[in-house]
Amino acid sequence: MKKVATGTALLAGTSALVGCSGPAAEVDVQASAVEQQRPNIIYIMSDDHAVRALSAYGSDLAELAPTPNIDRIAQNGALFTNSFVTNSLCGPSRAAMFTGKFGHKNGFNFNGQTFDGSQDTWINHLHDAGYNTAAIGKWHINVLPDGFKLDHWELLNDQGEYYNPDWITPEGVHTEHGYTTDMITDKTINWLDELRDESKPFALIMHHKAPHRNWMPAPRHTRTFENVEFPVPDTYFDNWEGREAAKNQEMTLYLHSQEGHDLKMTTGVGETEWRQDIWPHLRARMTDEQHKEWNDAYQARNDYMNANEANWSDEEMALWKYQRYMQDYLATIIAVDESVGEVLDYLEANGLSDNTIVVYTSDQGFYTGEHGWFDKRFMYEESFRTPLLIQYPNQIKPGTVVDSMVQNIDYAPTFLEYAGVDLYDDVDGESMIDVINGKTEEARDALYYHFYEFPAIHQVGRHYGVRDGRYKLMHFYFRTNDWEFYDLEKDPKEMNNAIDNPEYAGEIKRLKTRMAELKDQYDVPPMDEWRKMNLREHRSPKAKLHKVYPESFDADRKVVKVIKD
Template sequence: MRYLICALLPILLFSCKEKAVDQRPNILFIMSDDHAYQAISAYDTSLTQTPNIDRIATDGIKFTNACVTNSICAPSRAVILTGKHSHLNGKIDNRFPFDTTQVTFPQILQEAGYQTAMFGKLHFGNNPKGFDQFRILDDQGSYYAPDFFTAHEGKINIKGYTTDLITDMTIDWLENDRDETKPFLLMYLHKAPHREWFPAPRHQAEFTSKTFKEPETLFDTFETRGTAARTAEMNLVKHMNYAGDSKIYPEVMDALGIPEYMKWDKSAFQKEYNRMTEEERASWDKHYQPINEEFKKAYPNMNETDLMHWRYQRYMQDYFGCIAAVDEGVGRVLDYLDNNDLDDNTIVVYTSDQGFYLGEHGWFDKRFAYNESFKTPLLIKWPNVIKSGITNTQMVQNLDFAQTFLEAAGITPPKDMQGESLLPLFKGQSEGFRDAVYYHYYEYPSIHMVKRHYATVTEEYKLIHFYNDVDEWELYDRKKDPKEMNNVYDKADYADIVKDMKKKLIEIQKHYKDFERLKYSQP
C-alpha cells in the first residue's frame, strides 16, 4: 500500500497543481509612444513595413477608428489606467500631477489574483500602484543607457539601447518571474518612437539612406481652418530643433549660424550622444557625420521649400529607424508566447498613447483632434475568441481598455469607470455600441501652442470647438474629406449636421460629466 501511495503521489500532486491553475486570460498590453497609425503597415504600406506588429492584426482584429480622449502622453496613460476622462481622473496635461488616490485597473486585477508587471515608459510617478514588479523609465527616459525606477532595486542605470532593454526585461520576467498558477497582466511600454528619435546602431545605415514619400498636405496653408491650426508651433521647418531633432551637431549649427529654437535643442542631442558607449558613438558618427558634412555645403543656398523637403526626410529616417527596433522587440515577445504555450490564452494588444503627425499639414507632434493626432493604432488578438483578420470601424477609445480587461477577467468594473467593453466587438456584436466619442485637450499655453479644444466625433463627422482665448468652431466631413482640409462649419448645406452634432456634443458632455465645458456648448 505504501508503495502504491508513493507511485500515485506525483500524479496526485500534478492533478492538484492542474486544478490550482487559474484559467482566466493573460493580458499582454503593448504600447509605444507617439506611434502613428499610418506608420504601421497593417494600416498603410506606403511608408514602412512592420511585419511583427502586423502579426497581431493578421491573427486578430484591426480597429480603424480607435482614438484617444486627450492626445498627449501622460494624460492618455492616466485615462488608460483609470478608465476615466481627464476631467475626472485629474491628469489633464503633462504638468498637472496624477491623483494617486485614483483606483487603476492593474490594482483591481492584482487584488483579484493576477500577477502584474510593468516595463518601460509610464511618464508620471515612479511607484505605480498595482504592480508586483516594475522597471519604469525616469520621466521621458533616454534612448541610450537609460535610468529606471524599479520595484525592488531603487533607481538603476543599464547600458544599451532602451527599446531592446525593455524587451529583454519583458521576456526575462516571462521566463523567470512568472507564476504559472496565476494569470498575468504584463504592460510592455516602449519609449520609442518619441522625440528625439535616436535609432539603434544596427538600423542607422539602412534608414539614413532611405527616401520617404511625402504627404500630399506637407505644404498645407490652412486656408479654410481657423486660428488654432494657423498659430500652432509644430512646423517642420520653423519649430523643429536642428540638433536634437534633425541631428545636426551643435558645432555645425554654430558654424552655420543656426540658433537654437528651443533652449534644450543642443542639450537634447548631447544628452543622448554622451550616454553612448565608445562603440555606439563610433557607429553614430559613421552614419551622421556625412549627413552633417552634406548639410554644411547645402544649407547656405537652401530656401524654405528646400528645408522642408530636407527636414521631412531627416525626420522620417530617424522616426522609422526607431520603429524598426520596436517591431523587432514585439516579434521577440510574440515568439516567446508561441514557443511557450502562452499564445492561446493571452489577450495581446498593440496600441500607442496617441497618434502623431508625420509631416501631414507640415507638422510633427500631436495634441489636435485632427485625425493624425486623434486616431491611434489598435490591434488585438485573442485566439479562440477573436477571429483572425477582422477589421472594425466602431468609435473605440483608450478609455475602453480598463473596462475591457476587467470584464475579460470576469470582474465587474467600478461604476465610475466610463469606458465601454470591447468584448462584444471581439465577437462581431456591435449593436448598442456607442456611435460617438468625446475628446478634450487642455495644455495651452504650452509647447507647440495648440489651443484648448474639445470635440465629438462619429464615423461620419467631427465637430470641434476651440475655446479659452478664442471661440471658433470647425466641422469636418470624415467620409468626403478624410485629410480634413475643409472646415464646413459655416456651409449652408451642413447646417442641419451642425445642429445635430451640437446636440450630440451636449449629450455626450452630460454623459461623461464634463459640466465645466458644457456651458460653452449651449446654443
C-alpha cells in the first residue's frame, strides 16, 4: 500500500523547496495549501440497507449481526436518527441524491426512466471547482454517465450481479470473475492509491449493489448465520386491517418472494436446482467452482427443509422463509461492512482521514419482515427512513447524534457548502451543516414524500404524504382515494390507521394544510397530471445499458461473448 504525505508534512516539505525556487514556486505552494484544506469526499451508498440492520442504531439485530466498521463512522462523526428519502425506490432516490431536487424537478420519478445527466449535480460542480472525481460500483439510473464530469468511472451494468459481474468503463464492457462487493472495494482502493490526482481534493462515489435482492452472500459468508435464529418482528403476520394499499401489495415474504431466486430453495432432497427463478441467468454466471462451493454451503439446510416441508404448517414455512431471508440478507451486509473498514483503514494509514468526509447511507430503507414484507416503496417508516452516518474529523465531533429530520435532497447542498462551492439554482434540499454542529436543532418541521411507480412490480399504489415530528398523513390516489394517518408516538409500527378517529381531526386538518404548503414550496404539479400518467409512455428502453453494450448468451444464459462498443 502506498503512503502519501498529506497535510502539514506535505506543506513543510514543499516550503523547503520554495526557498530555492523563487516567487512563482511560492505562489504554487500557497495554492497547494488551499487545495489541501478543502475536504475530500467519499460518498458510500449501499442498496436497500435497513436501519434495523445497522448496529450503530441499536436494534434487536445489533448483537447478532453487528456492523462494526460502518459503526466506526458514527463513532468518529455523526449518526442521524431521522434520515429519510423523497421516494423509496432505487433510481429516483439516486436522482434526488445527485441533484438535491425532487423527482418532479429532476425528471426521474420511477425506475425505467433515464436520468438527464446534463442537469446540475453536486459532483459536477465539485469537478468544476477543481475536484478530482470518480464513480465506482452501482449506477442504476438507466444511462451511461454522459453529462457527468467524472475523471474516472467503472460501473456495474444495470442492477449488477453478485458474482462475476459486467463492468462498464469508457473503453466498453467486460466481465470480471469474483464477488462484486469485494471488486468495488478493490477498485476503490486502487483509484485512491494509484489513479487519483494527488494535487487536487477528490470526490469519490462508491456505490454497492448489496444488500439488494437476491441477497447472495460472498463465499466466505454463506454459512455465517446458518445456525443463528433472528428475532421475528411482531408485525410479521400483519393482516393490514384498515390499510387497503397494504392489502393489495405483492411483496409479502412468505407469499410473493421467489422460492428459488430469493430464498435459494431447491426442488428436493439431494437436489441442487433452485425452485422458481425468473432470472436464472444471474446464477448461471457462476463458475463450476463457485457453484460447488455454494451448493456445499446450502445443501444440508435445503435437504432439511425439503424433508420436513410436507409436515410443516403454513406458519412454520413462513417462519422458515423469514430465517432464510435474514440469514442471506444480513450476510451480504457483512461484506459491505468489511469494505467500509478497508476504506477507513486506507484513509487512516495514508494520513487522509482528518480532512475526508466519509458518508455512509442507503438509497432507501428496507423491510426485514415488518408487516410480513421485503422490499421498500411505501412511506411507512421502515422504507421511508434510511441510515445516514457522516464523519469529518476536522469539523464533526466524534459521537455526534443528529435528531433533526433530514432527507437525501440535503446531501448536495451539504457537500457543496463543506467544499466552499456555490449552490446552483432551484435546489429543494437544505444544508445539514448547522444541525450537525448544533447551531440549529431542526432543519425543517415536515417532510414531503411521493411514490409514483404503479402499476408495476410489487403493486404498491401511488401515494404522497407528509410527516412531521410525530404524525404522518398519506394519500393513495391512483385508482383509489384512500387516506391514512398515524400517530408515530403512540403507534410507531403504523398498525392503526387513525384517519377516521375524531380525536385526531385537528391534526389531520393541520397536516393537510402543511401538505399543501409543501407542494407549493416544491412546485409539485397538480395531482391530475400524476393520476393520468401512463408509466409505459414515460419509460425509456428497458435495460438501456445492455442495449448500448449487448452480450451474447448460450442456451443456459451464460455469457459466451462480450461485444464492446
